[in-house]
Amino acid sequence: MHNAAAVKTKPNSMRLLQVLSGTALSPPPVWLMRQAGRYLPEYRAVREKAGGFLDLCYTPELAAEVTLQPVRRFGFDAAILFSDILIVPDALGQRVEFHEGEGPSLEPIASARELSRLDPAKTGVKFSKVFETVARVRESLPRDRALIGFCGAPWTVATYMVAGEGSSDQAAARLFAYGDRAGFAQLIDIVTEASIAYLDGQVRAGANALQIFDSWAASLPEDEFETWVVAPTRRIVTELKARHPSIAIIGFPRGAGGNAKRYIESTHVDGLGCDTAEPLSAMRALAQAGVAVQGNLDPLLLVAGGRAMERRVKEILSAMRGLPFIFNLGHGIVPQTPPDNVARLVALIRGEAS
Numbered sequence: 629m630h631n632a633a634a635v636k637t638k639p640n641s642m643r644l645l646q647v648l649s650g651t652a653l654s655p656p657p658v659w660l661m662r663q664a665g666r667y668l669p670e671y672r673a674v675r676e677k678a679g680g681f682l683d684l685c686y687t688p689e690l691a692a693e694v695t696l697q698p699v700r701r702f703g704f705d706a707a708i709l710f711s712d713i714l715i716v717p718d719a720l721g722q723r724v725e726f727h728e729g730e731g732p733s734l735e736p737i738a739s740a741r742e743l744s745r746l747d748p749a750k751t752g753v754k755f756s757k758v759f760e761t762v763a764r765v766r767e768s769l770p771r772d773r774a775l776i777g778f779c780g781a782p783w784t785v786a787t788y789m790v791a792g793e794g795s796s797d798q799a800a801a802r803l804f805a806y807g808d809r810a811g812f813a814q815l816i817d818i819v820t821e822a823s824i825a826y827l828d829g830q831v832r833a834g835a836n837a838l839q840i841f842d843s844w845a846a847s848l849p850e851d852e853f854e855t856w857v858v859a860p861t862r863r864i865v866t867e868l869k870a871r872h873p874s875i876a877i878i879g880f881p882r883g884a885g886g887n888a889k890r891y892i893e894s895t896h897v898d899g900l901g902c903d904t905a906e907p908l909s910a911m912r913a914l915a916q917a918g919v920a921v922q923g924n925l926d927p928l929l930l931v932a933g934g935r936a937m938e939r940r941v942k943e944i945l946s947a948m949r950g951l952p953f954i955f956n957l958g959h960g961i962v963p964q965t966p967p968d969n970v971a972r973l974v975a976l977i978r979g980e981a982s
């Protein structure tokens with residue numbers, strides 16, 4: 629079934645999609661990870677009205693509004709669906725909670741026996757709310773702005789499902805994977821299948837591109853990186869492209885470093901999100917090898933603003949000139965970011981700044 633919104637839009641007028649198909653544009657398209665969020669007063673107002681964070685994610689009218697807010701305010705080249713990577717475990721039936729001022733909290737899945745708590749058959753109930761948000765956003769978004777759908781990569785989502793919270797070393801998931809390979813593979817399979825359904829529904833509802841967030845890709849040795857990061861991501865990309873041949877997909881294996889080249893070659897993503905630590909010389913080499921590159925201003929330079937931010941923005945722009953490049957941060961916007969610095973950043977990129 630095709631949604632009318634997906635057919636009406638003209639992908640070629642979207643600068644983000646032009647770059648993802650390999651074209652270099654000057655100035656480059658710009659959007660920012662976590663561009664909707666607490667640094668914006670208009671977000672905080674809607675968030676208060678919604679009640680909890682998950683209530684906001686599952687109320688299409690409000691989720692669509694906060695998706696559109698940063699595009700309206702700053703004129704970004706793309707909107708990113710307002711949702712969360714932990715919607716997938718929540719929809720599978722794991723208990724997921726967000727408490728004000730703390731990270732997420734889940735009922736941990738400590739062993740393969742507890743996988744029976746997950747029910748792939750029931751994800752549609754919650755996913756359908758998110759798909760409705762996508763359709764609403766696509767309807768209101770200017771035709772030349774892309775709508776990015778997303779999911780967490782199975783490895784990163786599994787680190788939260790196993791530990792029951794965010795952790796700095798992902799020890800619980802690593803120990804699960806090393807101690808019970810078959811059991812952990814089962815968990816990764818369940819998350820991979822649910823993520824395919826989640827992304828497929830987003831594309832049907834009107835998403836023009838997809839990003840797969842692998843925030844914790846840095847914690848694995850190379851063979852485990854291949855098994856738990858590369859292979860499930862390749863399965864998601866292959867399946868989505870089989871169903872939607874023209875969909876553009878960006879992978880963000882944060883901290884992949886020396887594994888990035890192999891990640892691109894084996895997953896067949898169209899774009900690679902680079903984190904703050906990735907050298908510009910390496911980003912140039914990756915773009916020259918044929919992938920669109922996205923990144924990688926330090927989110928804290930966006931907090932600091934002024935000369936320090938300006939200097940780095942110019943360095944990034946000059947290093948990536950003539951190559952297929954999307955301007956973004958190296959990780960998400962932090963809540964203390966002054967919105968004026970974001971406006972200044974967009975003006976600098978577009979050459980409107982004095």
Ligand code: CP3
Pocket residue numbers: 660661662663664665666675681708709710711712713714726728729730731732778780794841843960
């Ligand atoms: O980028 C966007 O504007 C779209 C929405 C989006 C959110 N989370 C909204 C959100 C996206 C793409 C995400 C991705 C996400 N969520 C990731 C991957 C990217 C990354 O940051 O590494 C991860 C690991 C999560 C899990 C998650 N969600 C955590 C750890 C937290 C708590 C930390 C925090 O900033 O509060 C969240 C909550 C969350 N997700 C908020 C937002 C706007 C803040 C919730 C609030 O409003 O109180």
